[in-house]
Amino acid sequence: MMASLKQMRGKYYSRVRQWNGIKQIERLIPLKTSNKTDARIRQAQIEKVEKDIKDGIEYDFPWLKKNGKLG
Numbered sequence: 001m002m003a004s005l006k007q008m009r010g011k012y013y014s015r016v017r018q019w020n021g022i023k024q025i026e027r028l029i030p031l032k033t034s035n036k037t038d039a040r041i042r043q044a045q046i047e048k049v050e051k052d053i054k055d056g057i058e059y060d061f062p063w064l065k066k067n068g069k070l071g
Helices: 036-048 050-054
Strands: 004-008 011-019 024-030
Touching: 004 036, 011 036, 011 050, 036 050
Parallel strands: none
Antiparallel strands: 004 011, 011 024
């Protein structure tokens, strides 16, 4: 299943859903933007590593770092 975009409180989040055998677990990754175009670009980066995220690997995306590049 592909990660999906979700807008909450004016900002976009990427929603990665995973089945753990008993129930579905939803993991929200903040995209830190209210611009849908920027959100889709960031969403594409998340989808490239979605399988790893579901396997439990933590990622530090550039927009989540304090002095990271936004884009």
